[in-house]
Amino acid sequence: MTAEAPPPPGPWRQALRGLLRNRAAMVAFAVLALITLSCALAPLYARDIARTDPFTSNVAGSILLGRHEVDIMQPNDNPLHLGLSPIGPTGHAAYLLGADSQGRDVAARLLYGGRNSLLIAACAAVLCLLLAAAAGIAAGFFGGLVDVILSRLMDIMWAVPVYLFAISLSIVTVSQGLKLGPFVVEADSLLIPIVIIALVYVPYAARPIRGRVLALRQAEFVTAARCLGVPRWRIVLFDILPNVTTTLVVLGPLLMALSLLAESALSFLSIGVQAPAASWGTIIQDGEGLIYTRPMVAIAPGLAIVLVVLALNILGDGLRDALDVRDSARRSS
Amino acid sequence: MLPAPLLEVRDLCVSFPSRGRMIPIVEHVSFTLGERDILGLVGESGSGKSVTAMALMGLIDSPGVQITGSALFRGQELVGLAQKQLLRLRGSEIAMIFQDPMTAFTPVYTIGWQIDEQIRAHERLSRKQARARTVELLADMGVPDPARTADRYPHQLSGGLRQRAMIAMALSCNPSLLIADEPTTALDVTVQAQILDLIRSLRSTYGSSVLLITHDMGVVAETCDTTLVLYSGRVAETGPTDALFAHPGHPYTAALLASIPPLDGPRPHRLPAIAGAPPAPLERPAGCAFAPRCSYAHETCRDAPPPLVPLVPAGQAGQAGQAGQNTGAQSAANIQQQSAQFAACVLPAEGTLLLPRLLEADTAMSSPGGIILGLSDQGIQPMLSSAGEPPL
Amino acid sequence: MMIALLRRLGQTVFVLFGISALVFLVFFATPGADPTARIAGRNASPQTMEKVRQEYGFDRPLPVQYATMMKKLFITQDLASYVDRGELVVPEIARAAPVTVSLVCGAAVIWVVLSIAMGTLAAALKGTWTDRSLMMLGLVGISMPVFWLGQVANLITQSRYHDTWLFSWVPGLGYVPLTENPWGWFKALVIPWIVLAVMFIGIYSRVLRADLVALSGEDFMRTARAKGLSPTRILLRHGLRTSMITFVSLFGLDFAQLVGGGALLTEVVFGLPGVGRLTYQALTNLDLPLIMATVMYSAVFVVLANAVVDVLYLFLDPRVRDAR
C-alpha cells in the first residue's frame, strides 16, 4: 500500500469487473440484450415482415404467399364444412409462425408482445424494489410501530398465495381501472399489471432488505455514524442505502424474472395485459384454443419467456457472485 | 540414540491459485516434532499457521492447490497421501482442534453424539461402549457431570466447556499428534489458563504430542517445548522455547517480543513497535520478507530469502559461521540432536548477533544495543541502516 | 409454551380478520359486484330483486353484513354462493381440497426427493460439469411458466404422442378420486405432479446446493473432516442435516401456499377441480362468499403451515428449541 499507486477501483467497478469475467452472465446479458433490442425495435421493421397490423383482426383477409393468394383462415375440408383454421407456419416472412385465431401474424405479435412483457417486467421490478426498499428500510431502520405495522401488513400479504393475490387485485382493477384520488389509470393501461405485480412481490423483496437493514442498523459503522451525531436521514442515505443497493441490484434481475412470469400468468388468465395490446402471456392465451391444431402460437411465446427468464436468472446469479451478496432473496412461485 | 521424531516436515510449500497465478502462502516450512513434544507455531495473522496445519491434515481441498515438500508422520508420507488412508489417519492418529469452539461443533447434534461418531468411525464399538468412552473422556477433561453434558447440544455449553469437549473429541481415539489451532483465542484469560493447563497435561496422561498454533507469545512461553516463528509464510526462527525467548536470533522475533507490553515491572514510556505491516503473499519481497520492516536490513537481505542458520548461544559464537553454510534442508538429524536454535537471517552468518532479551528488564529501552531503538512506529518505511554494518 | 400458542392464535385471528375485512371492503368497492341481479336472475322484476336484497341482507350496513357472513362461514357453515344459488361454499371447498392436496402432496414428494438428490449431488461434485449442468437444468426449470409447461405437456401426452406406447396410458384431463380408483388417481395426477414440481425442483436443488457449499466452509464441517469421517457421511449427516433447517422452512411456506390455492395455474391447465381453480372462478365471478371462504381457507393454511414449520424447527434445530 504505497502512496504513489493510483487509487484502485471502488467496490462497484470491481463488481463490474467480476461480472465481465463471468462468461455465463455475459452470454445471458447478450441474449437479453438481443431479445430486448429486437422487441424494442419491432415498430421499425415488424410491419415489413408481417404486412398486416399485428393488432387488428384479419380473419376475413388473405395474403400473397409466393404467387398464391391464400386465405388467412382456411376452411376445413370436411363434409360438414365445420370450422376454419388459421394459417400455420408459412416458411415465408409473412406469417412466419402462422396466424392466431383472429388471423393476426403470430411472429409480429411476438415482437410487439415482447415489448410489453419486458416493459412490464422491468418497470414492475423497479417499482417493487423502490417500494420494498422504502418499506424494508422504514421497517428495519426505524423499527417500533412502523415495523409492527409494515410487518403485519406483510404478514397479511404473505398469507395469500402470490398468484391469488395478484389475480384478486387484477380482477378488481381490470374491470374499472384504478382511481386513486387525482390519479386515474385506465383499465387497459399497462400500469395496472405493473403496479399489481410490483405490489405483490413487495413482501418478497422487502424481507431480505429488511433483514439486511436490521443487520446494518447493528453494524458498527452505523453506530459510529450515530456516535458522530450524524442525523438519521443522512445515515439512511449514506450508510444504509449504499449497502442495501447491492441487495437491490441482485434482487433486480430476479424480480424482473418473477415479474415476467407473473405477467404472463395474469395475461394467460386474461387479466393482465388487455387486448388489443399483446404480451407473451396473452399470446399463449390466444394459442390455448389452438394448442392441438396450431401449437406454435402457444409454444413460441413460451420459449421466449423461458429464454428471457433464464437469462435474467443467470445474470442475477452473476451479479450476486460479483457483488458477493449472501442474503439475497430466494426465487419463488 | 534418540527415537525417531513423530512428525518431520521438510520444505512444505502450499500455493493457492488466484486469477491464473499461484500465490505461495506457505514457503519451505520445515520442522520436527518429537514424541510427547509440544511445538508452538507462532506468527501474525495471515502468516500461514492454519494453512500449514491444514496441509498436514490433508484438509485443504481448494481446487488447484499445490502442496509440495514432505511431511513424514511416523515414517508415513502425509503429502499426497491417498484419501482413504488419510481418512484412517485423521481423527485416530492425528487429531485437530479449532479456534472457535462456538462453531466447531455441528449445531444439530449433541456433544456426545459427535464424540461417539468419531470413536465409531475408527473403532468397532457399540453405541453404548462408545458413549461410555465419551463420558469417561469428558470426565478426564474436567467436564463436570459428564454424562449429562454429553447429552447437551453445543450451544447449551459455555465456551470453556465446549473447548474441553472439543479436546475430548480430539483425544477420543488416542491420537499421537494433536494439532491445536489457536485453541484459546476465543476464550477468556481465566478460562484460557485452564485449557492451557489441560493441554500441557495431555502429554503425560495421553502421551500425545501437540502442535500448538497461536499468535500469543505468552502462551508459547508458558506451554511449548519448542517454538517456530512464522513470518509471512516462511520460517523466521525456530528453537527450544527457553533459548528462543532468552536470546531471539531473528530481528522479527526480537521485535515481536519487545512489542508486547509488559505486565510487570516499570511501564515503558512508549512501546517498541514494528513499523508497517506484514506483506501480503503476493507482495512478498524476493529477499527476506521482514526486510522492509527491519532496521538491520541491508543489501544482502534483498536478493534471496536468507537460509535457516543455526544460532549459537552467546558463548559459542565460533560455531555460527560454520553452521551458516547449511541449508535448512540438510542435516535434519543434526539440528534435532543439537536441539539448537535456528534463524532465517543473514545476521548470524555475518556474525552479528542480537543482544539477549532482558527479562523482567529495566526494559529494552535502556539497553544500549537493543534493536528496538531503531524501530519506529511512524511512517511506512522504517529507517534503514545504510549498507554494511548494522548499528550495533 | 402456552403463551407462544396463544400468541400464535392471536396472530392467526389477526391475519384472518385483516384479510377478510380487506376482501370484504374491496369487494364492495368493485363496480358490478352487486350480486342481487345475478341471484335474482335474468330479467327479474324489481320486487324479486328487493326480496333477494332483503333475504341476503344487502340492504344492511356493511359491518352487519360482514358479521353475518363470518357467522355463516365459521359458525353455522351454511354460507351459500351468490352465483350458483343454493350452493354451500364450505362443502364446496371441502370437496375441492382433496384434489389440491393430492396434487400438491404428490408434487412435493417428487420435488423434495429430486431436489435433495440433485442438490446434494451437485454440492458433492462442486465445480464439475455434472454440477454445472444440474444447476443449469434447475435454472431452466425455474424459468418455465408452469401453465405453459402444462400446455406443452398436454400437447405431447394428450395429442402429439398420445398414440405412441410412451403416452398411451395417459388418461384424459380431469381428476379421479383416490378412494374411487387409486391407480386412475395416480395416472391422472402424475403429469400434473411433474409439471408442478419442475419449478420447485429447480429452486430447491439450487438453494440446497448453495447451502451445502456455504456450509462446507463452516468450522463444523472442517471438524467433521478432521474427525476422519467419510465425505459421504460428512455431506449427508452433517451438511444435509443442517441444511434441512433452511430447506424445511422454505418447504413449509411453499407447500402451504400451494395447498392454499397457489397451484391454480396447474389446476386450470389440467382441469383439476381444486381449491386454486375454485378461488379463481370465485374471483372471476366476484362470488363474495366463495372468495371469502377460499381466501380464509388459504390464509388458515398458510398460518397453520407456518406453525407446523415452527414445530418442525423445534425438532430440527436444538438452538430454536432452547430459544422458546
Add this chain to the structure above:
Amino acid sequence: MTRRSDTAITPDASASASASASASARPLLDVRDVRKTYHLPRGQTLKAVDGISLSVMPGEVLGLVGESGCGKSTLGRCLLRLTDVSSGEILFEGQDITALKERALRPLRQQMQMVFQDSYASLNPRRRIGDLLAEPLRVHPDPDGRKRSRATITARLHELMDLVSLPVSALERYAHEFSGGQRQRINIARALALSPRLVVADEPVSALDVSVQAQIVNLFADLQARLGLTYVFIAHDLAVVRQISTSVAVMYLGAVVELGETDAVLHSPAHPYSAALTAAVPRPVVGAARAAPLGGDIPSPVARPAGCRFHTRCPFVQDRCRVEEPALHVIEPGHSVACHFPLAEG
C-alpha cells in the same frame, strides 16, 4: 496473600468510590449508578450493566477490563448514549446526558467519541475514507456555528491524516484496501475529527497483531499527550490496559468489582477476581511460575448468582458471600473494591 481483617471494611456510598485523587477538580464524566437491562424473550432479563458508578477526570485514562460478556461494551455505549440506560445518570461536564433528546445530544457528540474494536465493521465499506472522515465535519458546524467550507474540511482531513501517520492518498481509497492497523488509524482519525474531549475506545487493539497493536497503543498514548484527551479504554488484555491507563476498573458480571490506580489494582489486587485475572495472563517469559487458574466459567448473566457475584468461582468464598452482596468501598485512597474480604497486599 493475606486477607484484610473484617473490621477494616468501611461500607461507603457509591459516589465516594469515584472520588479519586484530585477531589477538587470537576470530573469530565460522572457515572452514577447506571444500569442497563436487556429484556430477552420469555420474560428473562439480562442485567448487562448492574449499578455502576465511577468518574473520569479530564486527562485521565480509565482502563476497563473484565471477561467477555461482563458488560464492558455496554457500559461504553451507555457512556456515549449509543444505548439508552435503564436507570442512573451519566453526567458529562455536569450535564446529564441520559435524558437528552437525540437533537439536543448532537452538539455534545462533538465532545465525546468512540473507537471500535472491529476496525473493518466500523468503516462503511461503500464510502471512500475521505468521505467517511468528512462526514462529521459536514454535519456539525464549526465552533463559530458556521457550516464548514469545503476547503476547511480538506485542510482538516490532511491534518487528521498527518495526526495518525497515514498518507493523504488514503483518503481516496476504500476501507477494504487497508490493513487492520491502518484501518484502526482511520477510525481514530474519524473519532478525532471533531476534536473531542472524551474518547471511549472499545477494545481498539484486541483484533490486531502484537506488532501492530504496539503501534496503535503508542498512537493512543501520543495523541493523549498531544491533545490532552481523556480516554475510557476498554480492553481484555491487562498488559495493554496497564500500558495506557492511569486507573483501572475491573468488571465482573455487569458490576465494577475493583477500581483504582493502575499499578495498585494490577500489582496489589484487592479483589480475588482481579488477582486471578492478573495471574492468568500468560507472560512471554519462559519458566515464569503461575498460580493455579481460576476454576469454572463465568455464570450466565441471565442467572446472576445471589450474594457476591463472584462467589461461585472465588477460592476464598465464605458463607457471607453467598447471601450478602458487597458494595464497592474505598480500602485506601483511590482504590476501592467490592469484596467482603479484600486481599491484603501480597
Add this chain to the structure above:
Amino acid sequence: QPSATPLLPQAAVHFPSDPHKGGTLRLAAQDSGGTLDPQVSYISLIKELETPVYDGLLAFPKFSGPAAQHVIADLAETVPQSEDGGRTYRFTLRPNLHFSDGQTVGVEDVAASFRRLFKVGSPTAGPYYSHIIGADACLHDPAHCTLAGGIETDAATRTITFHLTEPDAEFLDRLAWFHAAIVPASTPPHDTGNTAPPGTGPYRVTSYDPATGMVLERNPYFQEWAHDAQPAGYPDTMQVTFGLDTEGEVTAIENGQYDWMYEDLPLDRLGEVGSRYAGQVQIYTLLLYYYAALNVRLPPFNSLKARQALNYAINRHAMVIYHGGPAVSAPLCQLLPQGTPGYVPNCAYTKGASPAHPLPQWQAPDLEEARRLVRESDTAGQKITIVAPLEGRYAAMAMELRSTLASLGYSATVRSLTQTVQFPYIQNSDNHVQLALTGWNADYPSASSFLQTLFACASFHPHSDNSPNISAFCNPEIDALMTTAARTALTSPEQSEKDWAEVDRALMAQAPAVPLVQIRRVTLLSKRTRNAIVTLNDEILLSQLQVR
C-alpha cells in the same frame, strides 16, 4: 297425504321388447349449474337435464319441425281457449298422475306450485306471472302469497282456473316454461338447492353433487300420458359428470367415454370433428344470437347515424368465422332470429341495402356508407368503450368491433369482464356503458321475448342491474306497435306474426343494436348414441337418446 298409495304396477312396466331401452347415458358438463330447484334455476344446463323430470300444465312439443312453435297440453288435458277476452284460462288436470315419490298430483299441487313460484322468488315470477290476480301482492310480500282470486281450483272436477288482471298473449307459453313446473304442495317454500323436489316426468334425480356429478334414474311412478309432451325415456340411468374442460370432453366423447356434452364444441376442434366424426354430429339452430347493444342515450350512439354506420360497417362474415364458419353460424342483421314466430329474412344494413330497401341476406359490409354516416353524425374521434365478456368468442368479436370502430374513426377500447359480472354490469345505466357485447336467447319461441324484452320502454330500469333493455331504447311509436302485435296474438296469430316482423323492421331502422350472428349448436354424440331428437325449445331430448 292419504292418497299416496303407491301405484307401482303401472309404473313398473318396462318394454323389454324394445331393444333400445335401457343402459346408462353418460353426460358431461364443465361445471354444475347450481340449484336443482326447477322454480329457481335459470341455468340452461339444469333446464336441459330436468326437462324429463318436471312437467307443467302445458309443454313445448318434444318433436322437431315448424309445428313445434306452439304449446301443447302436458299435465292439463287440453290447451284451453281463453275466456273473458283473454283474462281467464280454465284447465283440467289429467287423472292418475303421480309424483316420483308416489304422491298423486292434485289441483292443489298446481296452485301451490304457482304460489311457490313467488315464495321462492323465482326469477321469472315478476316478468312472466305478474298478470295473475294477486301476483302483485305476492311479489311484495312473498311469504304470505295466496294468489287469492288468481288461481281457483276444484278438486272434484280437477279444474284449475287462472284469472288475469289483463290479457296476456303469451300466458300459455309461460305456463309451458320450466319455472311453471308442478311440484308437490309440500315442497318447502325456499330454494331446495342440491335436492330436486319430486317431479312427474320419466326420470328423477337420485343424487347430485355440484362438484362431481348428478344421477338421474327412472321415476317408478311414471306412465306416459302424452308422448309429444313428455315421452317415456330410453336409458335407465343418466349419469352426469362435471369438471372436465371442453377439450377434454370432446376427446372423451371421441373415445366413447361419454355420450353427450353440454358445452359447445371448441372451435379448434370443429375441423377434426367434422372430418373424423361427422356422423356423430348434430347441428341445429338455436334461438340465440349475439349482438352489440348501443346505448342510445350516450354519445356517440345517441346519434342514429352513428348507430346505422356501425351496422353498415361491421363485417358479419368475420363474425361468422369467429363462430366456426358458415356451417355453424349465420350473419344476422335483424333483431328476430331465425326460428322465432314472425321471423322474415330482412337485412337493412349491408352493401346495397338501406332501411327503406332491405335485402333478404347480408352481403358485405358497406364501409363507404358507414363513413359517410359517421361524417354526417359528426361523432368521429369520440371515445368508445366496448364492454364485453371475458370468454374467448366474445373477446374475438369485441376485437373485431374495436377494429371496425377504429376504421370508422372512433377511438375504441375494450373492457373485458367475466360474463357473470358483465351481464348485470352492462344493464345498469349507472355504469354508462356505451357499447355492450352480449347474447340473448329466448326462454320460449316468441317474438316478444326478443323485441319487447330487449327494446320496450318498460324493460328499461334505470340504476338497476336488471334492465334487459341495455340500449336504453324507448320509442313510444314502436312500443305501441309492439303492444298491438302482442294483443293481436290473442285473436289472430298470423296477423301478430306480421306485426312482429314490422316491429323488427321498425326497430332496425332505429338501430338500437347491431345484430351480429345467429349461431347453430354443434353437438357431438358418442358413436353408440342414436335417436337424437332436436326440438326448438328443449334442444336435444336427453331422454330420447338411445344407447347400445
